[in-house]
Amino acid sequence: MTRYAMVADLRRCVGCQTCTAACKHANATPPGVQWRRVLDLEFGEYPDVQRVFVPTGCMHCDDPPCADVCPTTATKKRADGIVTIDYDLCIGCAYCIIACPYEARSRTSKPTFAYGAPTESEAKRRDDRKLGVATKCTFCVDRIDAGVAKGQTPGVDPDATPACVNSCIAQALAFGDVDDPDSNVSQLLAENQHFRMHEELGTGPRFYYLWDRAAKDVAPADDRALATVPAHAVEESLP
Amino acid sequence: MTIGTQPSRQRSWDPRAAANFICGGAGAGLIVFTVLSGARDAALTASLLVGAALIGTGLLCVWHELGRPLRALHVFLHPRTSWMTREAFVATLLFPVTAIAAAGVTACAYVAAGLAVAFIVCQAKMLQAARGLPAWREPLAAAVLVVTALVEGGGLWLALAPWTRTGSQTLLATFGGLVLVRLFVWLAYRRAIALASPRATSALTGAGRVLQSAGTLVPLAAIALIAAGAVTGSATLALGAAAGLFAAFAGAYLKHMLVVHAGFTQGPVLSRLPVRGVPHVRPERI
Numbered sequence: 001m002t003r004y005a006m007v008a009d010l011r012r013c014v015g016c017q018t019c020t021a022a023c024k025h026a027n028a029t030p031p032g033v034q035w036r037r038v039l040d041l042e043f044g045e046y047p048d049v050q051r052v053f054v055p056t057g058c059m060h061c062d063d064p065p066c067a068d069v070c071p072t073t074a075t076k077k078r079a080d081g082i083v084t085i086d087y088d089l090c091i092g093c094a095y096c097i098i099a100c101p102y103e104a105r106s107r108t109s110k111p112t113f114a115y116g117a118p119t120e121s122e123a124k125r126r127d128d129r130k131l132g133v134a135t136k137c138t139f140c141v142d143r144i145d146a147g148v149a150k151g152q153t154p155g156v157d158p159d160a161t162p163a164c165v166n167s168c169i170a171q172a173l174a175f176g177d178v179d180d181p182d183s184n185v186s187q188l189l190a191e192n193q194h195f196r197m198h199e200e201l202g203t204g205p206r207f208y209y210l211w212d213r214a215a216k217d218v219a220p221a222d223d224r225a226l227a228t229v230p231a232h233a234v235e236e237s238l239p
Numbered sequence: 240m241t242i243g244t245q246p247s248r249q250r251s252w253d254p255r256a257a258a259n260f261i262c263g264g265a266g267a268g269l270i271v272f273t274v275l276s277g278a279r280d281a282a283l284t285a286s287l288l289v290g291a292a293l294i295g296t297g298l299l300c301v302w303h304e305l306g307r308p309l310r311a312l313h314v315f316l317h318p319r320t321s322w323m324t325r326e327a328f329v330a331t332l333l334f335p336v337t338a339i340a341a342a343g344v345t346a347c348a349y350v351a352a353g354l355a356v357a358f359i360v361c362q363a364k365m366l367q368a369a370r371g372l373p374a375w376r377e378p379l380a381a382a383v384l385v386v387t388a389l390v391e392g393g394g395l396w397l398a399l400a401p402w403t404r405t406g407s408q409t410l411l412a413t414f415g416g417l418v419l420v421r422l423f424v425w426l427a428y429r430r431a432i433a434l435a436s437p438r439a440t441s442a443l444t445g446a447g448r449v450l451q452s453a454g455t456l457v458p459l460a461a462i463a464l465i466a467a468g469a470v471t472g473s474a475t476l477a478l479g480a481a482a483g484l485f486a487a488f489a490g491a492y493l494k495h496m497l498v499v500h501a502g503f504t505q506g507p508v509l510s511r512l513p514v515r516g517v518p519h520v521r522p523e524r525i
Contacts, residue, residue: 010509041509043512065368069322069369071315071317071321071323071327073317074313090306090313091307091308091314093304093314095323098371100370102371103504109306132306133307193511198508201370203370211511211512211513
């Protein structure tokens with residue numbers, strides 16, 4: 001069984017937004033719509049301040065709230081874990097946008113362009129099927145399917161890998177099959193401590209955040225590594 | 240800070256969506272109260288039709304909000320898990336049954352009342368199923384919507400009483416009881432979301448005050464005056480109507496604020512911060 005997942009190494013991400021730009025380029029999303037965002041968060045008080053860049057987007061949850069509430073079955077979860085939207089079924093009720101705890105979905109009612117009138121590229125790539133319906137990150141499912149059909153491995157072969165992962169300058173993003181113990185993402189998860197956002201909601205997000213080496217690799221005297229910030233402290237420091 | 244770093248207010252459902260909850264709840268509640276009142280003939284017909292018209296108005300509003308309104312029939316495709324689909328199915332049954340009941344088939348009135356309750360429950364669960372918004376997913380949010388819909392319906396029933404002449408002391412007491420229950424459920428709900436969504440709590444403060452004063456104290460005072468026999472004749476019906484309208488409008492205002500202004504996301508939360516660098520690694524790993 002294949003279950004695709006994304007891994008973001010918070011220690012590596014430098015917030016360059018290249019993944020965001022690559023996603024926009026690959027998916028031709030309109031202005032204001034970002035399927036792959038990078039949050040710029042600041043924690044603590046001077047002089048003890050930490051800045052964290054957090055790539056976010058659709059988490060392709062195991063139990064996606066968006067799919068449960070969707071009245072049309074436009075939102076579906078594939079066997080490989082990728083959550084998709086059928087633009088021809090969606091009625092644009094926006095219920096899924098509200099149900100998503102990760103603010104990963106958007107709806108654009110009218111064609112919008114970066115500079116008012118469409119550029120040549122925008123005119124060429126305009127897709128009216130995406131107007132008035134919910135849209136979100138697809139893990140570049142078309143690239144994955146095309147790559148798999150050619151015998152390629154998503155997350156390893158660039159042609160079968162999401163655009164954001166290919167573009168990451170720091171190799172902070174990784175993609176692959178978490179059910180394969182030898183995959184790149186499985187190894188990253190085994191070698192590092194990780195968490196998933198809003199796990200308490202029971203959504204089972206398929207987006208893992210690495211924050212430190214695996215506990216077995218951290219020396220007992222390593223105060224800095226062990227001095228993890230408790231969840232409530234982080235939450236409280238959010239504005 | 241970039242976008243999405245703080246809880247933000249949902250902007251996908253605007254006053255048109257709120258109108259569906261307000262009109263739908265009030266209309267369904269009115270159908271319930273009308274049937275419970277034992278109204279007959281023209282009074283039954285008028286009240287049921289007003290109730291159905293309100294539900295229809297709410298659905299029309301939300302239809303107008305769809306990104307692809309011409310595909311609206313797709314809403315029926317997911318009854319297994321979607322409360323929006325279930326609401327649509329119940330509404331589809333509710334309209335003809337209510338019409339038949341309004342035409343004088345009394346037995347259908349009870350079926351209509353049952354469907355109206357189901358409609359209210361669907362709407363309440365619809366809000367609660369939105370797991371992205373702490374103030375909505377709180378289980379007591381569903382209770383607030385259910386009891387508010389019944390109070391609004393009862394309020395409209397009282398407001399129509401001068402024309403329908405269907406007033407009843409028992410139902411008036413029931414209405415008063417529901418107003419009290421709504422107050423307690425609201426207070427419990429407010430306490431429940433205070434920690435989970437402080438912004439929603441703040442957004443609902445004004446509506447809560449209105450609910451407690453105009454929506455609770457005024458109607459209860461009016462009901463007390465009626466029960467004490469301080470007013471007689473047509474003044475009783477007028478006072479009852481005023482009490483009903485106050486209670487209904489306070490509930491509608493609360494729903495509007497809940498849907499349009501209190502739908503805050505929880506924002507991103509990191510349970511750990513990244514540990515950067517290698518300050519004190521084990522010697523064997525250097």
